Amino acid sequence: MKLSYKLAASIGAALLLTACSGNGDSSSSTSTESASSTSVNPEGQVVHYTAPTELATMDTTLITDNNSANYLGHVIEGLLRIDEEGDPVPAIAAEEGVISEDGLTYTYKLREDAVWSNGDPVTAHDFVYGIQKLVNPDTGASYSYLAETIINANEIMSGEKDANELGVTADGDYEITFNLTQPTPYFEFLLSFTAFFPQNQAFVEEQGEQYGTSSDAIIANGPFVLENWDGTGLTWDLVKNEDYYAADDVALDTINVQVIKETSTAVNLFEGGQVDNAHLTGEMVKQYTGDENVVVQKKARTAYLEFNWDNEYLKNAKLREALGLVINANDLVNTVLGDGSTEIGGFLPADFVTNPATGTDFAEEAGTFLSYDIQRAQELWEEAKTELGVDTLTLSLVGDDDEKNKKISQYVQGQVQNNLPGITLDLRNVPKKNRLALADSRDFDILQTGWGADFADAINFMDLLYSGSSYNEGGYTNTDFDALIDLAKTTNANDDEKRWNDLQQAHKVLTDDFAFIPLYQEAETQLRNPAVKGIILHPVGVEFDLSRASVED
Numbered sequence: 139m140k141l142s143y144k145l146a147a148s149i150g151a152a153l154l155l156t157a158c159s160g161n162g163d164s165s166s167s168t169s170t171e172s173a174s175s176t177s178v179n180p181e182g183q184v185v186h187y188t189a190p191t192e193l194a195t196m197d198t199t200l201i202t203d204n205n206s207a208n209y210l211g212h213v214i215e216g217l218l219r220i221d222e223e224g225d226p227v228p229a230i231a232a233e234e235g236v237i238s239e240d241g242l243t244y245t246y247k248l249r250e251d252a253v254w255s256n257g258d259p260v261t262a263h264d265f266v267y268g269i270q271k272l273v274n275p276d277t278g279a280s281y282s283y284l285a286e287t288i289i290n291a292n293e294i295m296s297g298e299k300d301a302n303e304l305g306v307t308a309d310g311d312y313e314i315t316f317n318l319t320q321p322t323p324y325f326e327f328l329l330s331f332t333a334f335f336p337q338n339q340a341f342v343e344e345q346g347e348q349y350g351t352s353s354d355a356i357i358a359n360g361p362f363v364l365e366n367w368d369g370t371g372l373t374w375d376l377v378k379n380e381d382y383y384a385a386d387d388v389a390l391d392t393i394n395v396q397v398i399k400e401t402s403t404a405v406n407l408f409e410g411g412q413v414d415n416a417h418l419t420g421e422m423v424k425q426y427t428g429d430e431n432v433v434v435q436k437k438a439r440t441a442y443l444e445f446n447w448d449n450e451y452l453k454n455a456k457l458r459e460a461l462g463l464v465i466n467a468n469d470l471v472n473t474v475l476g477d478g479s480t481e482i483g484g485f486l487p488a489d490f491v492t493n494p495a496t497g498t499d500f501a502e503e504a505g506t507f508l509s510y511d512i513q514r515a516q517e518l519w520e521e522a523k524t525e526l527g528v529d530t531l532t533l534s535l536v537g538d539d540d541e542k543n544k545k546i547s548q549y550v551q552g553q554v555q556n557n558l559p560g561i562t563l564d565l566r567n568v569p570k571k572n573r574l575a576l577a578d579s580r581d582f583d584i585l586q587t588g589w590g591a592d593f594a595d596a597i598n599f600m601d602l603l604y605s606g607s608s609y610n611e612g613g614y615t616n617t618d619f620d621a622l623i624d625l626a627k628t629t630n631a632n633d634d635e636k637r638w639n640d641l642q643q644a645h646k647v648l649t650d651d652f653a654f655i656p657l658y659q660e661a662e663t664q665l666r667n668p669a670v671k672g673i674i675l676h677p678v679g680v681e682f683d684l685s686r687a688s689v690e691d
Contacts, residue, residue: 197350211680241321262308264336281333327593361685372397389688439590443655463515478661494634507649537586
């Protein structure tokens with residue numbers, strides 16, 4: 139399956155400055171000139187940037203949210219990176235890898251001029267150590283499942299084998315080989331993803347449990363070094379890494395970042411020339427319609443509601459369907475959000491991957507399974523009450539505490555309580571770091587969450603609800619769904635058409651189960667300073683790249 143370039147083109151046409159993403163969370167991109175604007179950077183090559191939420195961690199094996207991954211991608215570099223055309227290309231790897239004809243062996247030579255910011259060379263051993271840590275069950279890495287096709291990975295994750303038996307080997311200091319159990323069409327995309335980045339073993343072990351929890355507990359091998367982050371604060375800096383092997387290509391000296399969750403605050407700072415971007419939502423988007431500094435970035439990201447399947451009431455399919463039918467997607471995206479986000483009919487975003495035989499978009503082929511229908515929702519709720527033996531029901535809805543997500547929570551609450559008499563929806567909007575912890579501990583009834591593509595393949599979304607997935611926070615289980623995912627990963631892994639059909643059928647199982655409630659496909663509207671040039675955006679994985687950006691007066 140290939141990534142659709144329609145999405146990439148829409149991003150390229152709109153780009154003026156940087157982008158920023160929400161959770162939980164992927165191509166092509168470019169930058170354009172704009173009308174005049176006064177630079178807020180008289181002190182030199184400095185960008186003042188606003189982020190929507192805090193950093194959760196800088197440990198490559200523990201990151202689960204896009205915001206943290208976006209900044210980590212500026213600090214640590216992997217074997218490969220995603221280029222402007224959306225393809226994996228060498229980064230710490232010195233050249234393209236050698237892939238065996240059967241697709242089971244990948245070998246890369248590393249560049250010998252890459253060093254960590256403490257002076258240590260970046261070696262193949264750093265990659266072996268990082269990926270062994272990823273699959274080690276003691277780490278508790280949510281992304282460990284991505285390594286499942288590496289030899290012995292599943293046995294290590296289940297505790298049957300030692301991490302040092304993983305099929306990743308260093309052949310000296312500057313060559314690394316990956317041995318797989320089966321062909322994995324998207325494997326090079328994985329090698330460009332943060333979970334597969336290297337870790338300096340001596341430094342990590344010296345830091346112990348503190349590794350990745352502050353700027354003092356992380357070292358860099360990428361274009362920037364992280365500074366002035368205490369692990370919980372709302373500000374941090376990315377400072378040019380003079381030891382980066384391509385430091386001569388990095389123009390920016392500093393990126394000052396501050397978290398601003400209130401739209402009006404960010405806009406006031408932007409208008410006052412104190413920051414280079416501001417996220418717009420709701421009425422603020424309408425106020426700035428036509429402004430020369432407004433840009434819209436469409437993302438390969440689905441926002442949805444996830445159920446806790448331990449809740450005996452939510453096991454009732456009629457209740458789940460009724461909850462979905464009271465969400466007016468058109469009203470949500472146009473009235474509540476108004477930021478360019480669009481309606482979504484299923485689990486996968488539009489313009490993401492296409493049928494290898496027909497070129498049809500996955501989302502288009504899958505169709506829409508829930509349409510706003512209050513009358514039908516109320517009929518189903520009456521039937522569910524009889525089946526459950528209740529007249530009233532209280533459920534918790536857990537979501538992030540930024541302005542946008544609070545508005546969404548309040549909208550969902552209003553739609554449910556106003557249209558399904560007897561149901562009370564208690565809102566719990568908390569900082570993202572706390573929301574991720576509540577999700578991990580399954581401390582919710584309904585979770586307001588989302589997923590941005592990490593790599594350009596439908597399996598990246600479908601894996602989320604596989605029964606054994608660490609991202610299956612609600613505990614959804616369906617043996618038919620699991621069997622289809624297994625087929626797509628094994629028997630049909632090298633047959634594009636059969637694999638596509640497996641994934642489409644698996645999606646139908648999810649929709650027949652009303653296993654989730656789709657909310658919208660995310661887009662982001664920002665005010666951006668056109669004086670900052672050369673930003674690269676990606677719909678998947680690390681979403682923005684400032685490493686070759688510059689400020690022009």
